[in-house]
Amino acid sequence: MAYISSGVACSHVPALGVASDKGITGDDYYGPIFKGFEYSRAWMEAEKPDLVFLVYNDHCTAFDARIIPTFALGCASEYPPADEGWGPRPVPVVKGHRGLSAHIAQSLVLDAFDITIMNEMEVDHGLTVPMTMMFGQPDAWPCPVVPLAVNVVQYPAPLGSRCYALGKAIRKAIESYPEDLKVCVFGTGGMSHQLQHQRAGLINSEWDARFMDLLVNDPDQGCQIEHIEYLREAGSEGIELVMWYVMRGALNENVEEKHRFYHVPASNTAVGHLILENR
Amino acid sequence: MAEQKPYDDIPGTIVFDSDQAAKGYHLNQFCISLRLQVNRDAFKADPEGYIDQYAMTADQREAALNQEWNRLLELGGNIYYTSKLAAYHGINFQELAGLMTGKGSTAYRAMMVAGGRSIEGNRYKSEWQDD
Numbered sequence: 507m508a509y510i511s512s513g514v515a516c517s518h519v520p521a522l523g524v525a526s527d528k529g530i531t532g533d534d535y536y537g538p539i540f541k542g543f544e545y546s547r548a549w550m551e552a553e554k555p556d557l558v559f560l561v562y563n564d565h566c567t568a569f570d571a572r573i574i575p576t577f578a579l580g581c582a583s584e585y586p587p588a589d590e591g592w593g594p595r596p597v598p599v600v601k602g603h604r605g606l607s608a609h610i611a612q613s614l615v616l617d618a619f620d621i622t623i624m625n626e627m628e629v630d631h632g633l634t635v636p637m638t639m640m641f642g643q644p645d646a647w648p649c650p651v652v653p654l655a656v657n658v659v660q661y662p663a664p665l666g667s668r669c670y671a672l673g674k675a676i677r678k679a680i681e682s683y684p685e686d687l688k689v690c691v692f693g694t695g696g697m698s699h700q701l702q703h704q705r706a707g708l709i710n711s712e713w714d715a716r717f718m719d720l721l722v723n724d725p726d727q728g729c730q731i732e733h734i735e736y737l738r739e740a741g742s743e744g745i746e747l748v749m750w751y752v753m754r755g756a757l758n759e760n761v762e763e764k765h766r767f768y769h770v771p772a773s774n775t776a777v778g779h780l781i782l783e784n785r
Numbered sequence: 786m787a788e789q790k791p792y793d794d795i796p797g798t799i800v801f802d803s804d805q806a807a808k809g810y811h812l813n814q815f816c817i818s819l820r821l822q823v824n825r826d827a828f829k830a831d832p833e834g835y836i837d838q839y840a841m842t843a844d845q846r847e848a849a850l851n852q853e854w855n856r857l858l859e860l861g862g863n864i865y866y867t868s869k870l871a872a873y874h875g876i877n878f879q880e881l882a883g884l885m886t887g888k889g890s891t892a893y894r895a896m897m898v899a900g901g902r903s904i905e906g907n908r909y910k911s912e913w914q915d916d
């Protein structure tokens with residue numbers, strides 16, 4: 507049977523993808539960030555998941571304002587990297603897993619999560635940057651990915667508590683799939699950042715640290731953080747952090763924090779990263 | 786009478802909610818169209834002709850053509866969309882933030898390297914009135 511072994515939280519700042527693609531990951535600005543992920547790439551090589559379930563948001567790439575699904579599950583055989591305005595990132599095409607996707611899609615709807623099904627989808631930096639941070643620059647990604655795109659661009663994003671409950675439903679779906687698959691769940695986005703208007707550049711490191719503590723050790727409380735708190739304390743784009751709760755919901759109540767990394771800044775954003783193993 | 790929203794008191798922030806999205810739909814679709822080279826070429830060849838394909842208001846049209854970044858947000862634009870218009874003009878995300886904050890890109894980048902804008906004094910509009 508399929509099972510979930512671990513979870514990864516990871517910011518998906520586009521500049522980190524650019525740094526990797528341009529080969530400037532060792533410079534003064536990006537060096538400390540990529541150093542913080544050295545542990546992670548070694549961990550990933552040992553962990554060797556058979557599949558990654560990756561929670562991210564699209565940034566008006568696959569979905570512009572015409573269609574805004576709150577939760578959209580990738581059910582395709584492959585997901586090409588999208589052209590976000592400067593050509594697609596030179597990273598491998600992301601391979602999907604139709605069988606597992608179809609099973610999760612059916613299981614979620616019957617579990618009262620009325621998700622949107624995406625049989626074709628291009629993926630932007632929200633998905634490809636965490637892949638780069640965790641897997642480096644291989645010729646092909648080492649395992650297939652099932653992506654879940656969450657609307658966090660048009661307010662309101664889904665509630666943290668709803669994301670947490672969805673994570674639990676995803677776990678139930680994965681654990682009822684007959685193929686032997688070891689699954690690692692990624693929650694991406696964040697941490698505190700605001701990209702817009704006069705308050706752009708907001709960073710709240712104390713809040714970010716508390717957010718990570720709650721996520722790891724008391725998710726039942728942490729998932730109750732209200733939208734107004736994200737907006738005010740973590741910045742208007744910091745609300746992406748609700749996606750980390752989908753990942754957390756898919757894990758055991760008790761997890762072991764194997765790795766934590768936090769750095770300011772990458773471009774306009776605080777970079778946060780966790781590796782959690784089921785206990 | 787406009788409805789009071791819990792985030793109305795956050796300074797320097799336009800929350801892209803359903804009302805803003807409804808106001809900004811055509812503006813945002815114009816901006817996102819510039820993701821593709823073929824549309825960037827068409828806009829370059831005939832800016833007014835190109836923008837007039839989108840049913841935006843006169844204010845939105847003017848703000849887009851004049852690159853008024855904060856006003857675009859106030860008129861229903863969203864940053865992930867307006868940043869595509871900025872990219873068309875060769876302005877990257879961090880430079881755009883420098884413009885929106887009024888700091889300019891050098892001072893803005895320095896602020897970020899020094900840890901970013903502190904949350905202290907930046908939670909409520911009332912905290913900004915003393916400046």
Ligand SMILES: [Fe+2]
Pocket residue numbers: 518563565632695696746
């Ligand atoms: Fe994002």
